[in-house]
Amino acid sequence: MSNKTVRTRFAPSPTGFMHIGNLRTALYEYLVAKSQGGDFVLRIEDTDRERYVEGAVDIIYNTLKVAGLQHDEGPDKPGEYGPYVQSERLNMYKPYAEQLIEQGKAYRCFCTKERLDSLKDDETPGGGYDRHCRDLPQEEIDRLLAEGVPYVIRQKMPLEGSTTFTDAVFGEITVENSELQDQILIKTDGYPTYNFANVIDDHTMNITHVVRGCEYLSSTPKYNLLYEAFGWEVPTYIHLPLIMGKDAEGNVAKLSKRHGSTGFEDLIKEGYLPQAIINYVALLGWCPSDNQEMFTLDELTRAFSIDGISKSPSIFDYDKLEWFNGEYIRKMSPEEFTSYAMPYYKEAVTSRELPWDKLCGILQQRVTRFTQIPEMIDFFDKLPEYDAEMFVNKKSKTNLENAPVMLKAVTDRLTALESWDKDSIHDCLINLAQELEVKNGTVMWPARIAPAGKKVTPGGAVEILEILGRDESLARLNLGLKKLGV
Numbered sequence: 001m002s003n004k005t006v007r008t009r010f011a012p013s014p015t016g017f018m019h020i021g022n023l024r025t026a027l028y029e030y031l032v033a034k035s036q037g038g039d040f041v042l043r044i045e046d047t048d049r050e051r052y053v054e055g056a057v058d059i060i061y062n063t064l065k066v067a068g069l070q071h072d073e074g075p076d077k078p079g080e081y082g083p084y085v086q087s088e089r090l091n092m093y094k095p096y097a098e099q100l101i102e103q104g105k106a107y108r109c110f111c112t113k114e115r116l117d118s119l120k121d122d123e124t125p126g127g128g129y130d131r132h133c134r135d136l137p138q139e140e141i142d143r144l145l146a147e148g149v150p151y152v153i154r155q156k157m158p159l160e161g162s163t164t165f166t167d168a169v170f171g172e173i174t175v176e177n178s179e180l181q182d183q184i185l186i187k188t189d190g191y192p193t194y195n196f197a198n199v200i201d202d203h204t205m206n207i208t209h210v211v212r213g214c215e216y217l218s219s220t221p222k223y224n225l226l227y228e229a230f231g232w233e234v235p236t237y238i239h240l241p242l243i244m245g246k247d248a249e250g251n252v253a254k255l256s257k258r259h260g261s262t263g264f265e266d267l268i269k270e271g272y273l274p275q276a277i278i279n280y281v282a283l284l285g286w287c288p289s290d291n292q293e294m295f296t297l298d299e300l301t302r303a304f305s306i307d308g309i310s311k312s313p314s315i316f317d318y319d320k321l322e323w324f325n326g327e328y329i330r331k332m333s334p335e336e337f338t339s340y341a342m343p344y345y346k347e348a349v350t351s352r353e354l355p356w357d358k359l360c361g362i363l364q365q366r367v368t369r370f371t372q373i374p375e376m377i378d379f380f381d382k383l384p385e386y387d388a389e390m391f392v393n394k395k396s397k398t399n400l401e402n403a404p405v406m407l408k409a410v411t412d413r414l415t416a417l418e419s420w421d422k423d424s425i426h427d428c429l430i431n432l433a434q435e436l437e438v439k440n441g442t443v444m445w446p447a448r449i450a451p452a453g454k455k456v457t458p459g460g461a462v463e464i465l466e467i468l469g470r471d472e473s474l475a476r477l478n479l480g481l482k483k484l485g486v
Helices: 020-034 056-067 086-102 113-119 138-146 194-204 214-230 264-269 274-282 297-303 318-330 334-348 356-363 370-381 403-415 422-436 440-452 461-468 470-483
Strands: 007-010 039-042 106-109 152-155 162-167 171-176 184-186 209-213 236-240 243-246 252-254
Touching: 007 020, 007 209, 020 039, 020 056, 020 209, 020 236, 020 243, 020 274, 020 297, 056 264, 056 274, 086 106, 086 152, 086 184, 086 194, 086 214, 106 138, 152 214, 162 214, 162 236, 171 214, 184 194, 194 214, 209 214, 214 236, 264 274, 274 297, 274 318, 334 356, 334 370, 356 370, 356 461, 403 422, 403 440, 403 470, 422 440, 422 461, 440 461, 440 470, 461 470
Parallel strands: 007 039, 209 236
Antiparallel strands: 106 152, 152 184, 162 171, 243 252
């Protein structure tokens, strides 16, 4: 297979949102292909009509687009191996199954649902099915077919020996054939099972590397026996470790919604950048040779190697993702940051125009998600209700006795200030603290609480006063004096 062009496929089922596991599989499929100059193929596996969700295909397309994972072939990019939607390939699967019947490697099973259900509690060979129809006489088969009795097509698994395969991550794995069920290839409705369609599609699309979660390790011998039955070359398997989540009590389990948002679109809505998500997800199971953490997609492509994939499960750490996101935010140009942040500005501030460039300057160094912005800046729009106790701060050495004095002095000095800019406001307040022989914080704390009405703000008193402007700042300072009884 070394002389072949590397071809991988991302083959999602349109059954809902794109969770982190799906995204990582797509990313690694992309990186395996692109790091070796190969092709990344998108195939939609939509034959499970019971679980099909309207609009899920659009979610797949949008996720790949936003994430930057550009496929080379797919339903929207026809190539020589199409069609790329499984439901459009239905006519090709049964002939392959019939071929296996002719070769004695598969058989028709006429067992009813009731009979199969009765076997579930039995310890029968083959994982629950007793192979009742495996060796039916030909005349019995002909009779049942003539009567129109529904049937499935099952693969004849070897009854003895073992099947061994090599995975690029987990190494050599051997499974006893006695543990393998005679799996269904074609269902009674004529539709292929996932396992069968997967093999046919991968072979006919010339897929060389199959990337999937390690939960499919146990199914791999079934795939390989199909490849062997047809005399086809087995692809390179790359099984990925589990992604785990940690709850508030520190318990670790397979990542699920109880740990937080697990869908790509949900994370985007929560204010995470696509490039930050991709960067972080790439490290959930893969370690670069030089322990670098920050990667663009192009850098990931150049650095990626299959031997860097770990066997060990990884934990999806939302705090770590937020750290990555903050780093990406701080790397933005002021113009780019403002473009991203503007919808959140406008959501929070509707009553006045603010100097967005100055607001950008204090926010960009502090936010780790854009969705934090409205709550951080809503006080610029309207002064929230607050209690005089807010002026008390142990660290700044302010209390209800000295706060009125400090705030009155601040208000008087700023009223007389000729130039309303950051440097002038800063020098005014620092000089005042020196004159009053108090800590800077003793002046700055009431000078921040009065215009903000909240303890936690993006920026200190100087930045807030500058952004609010002279008139609004002085109005809020005077309201603060009233709260303090001055």
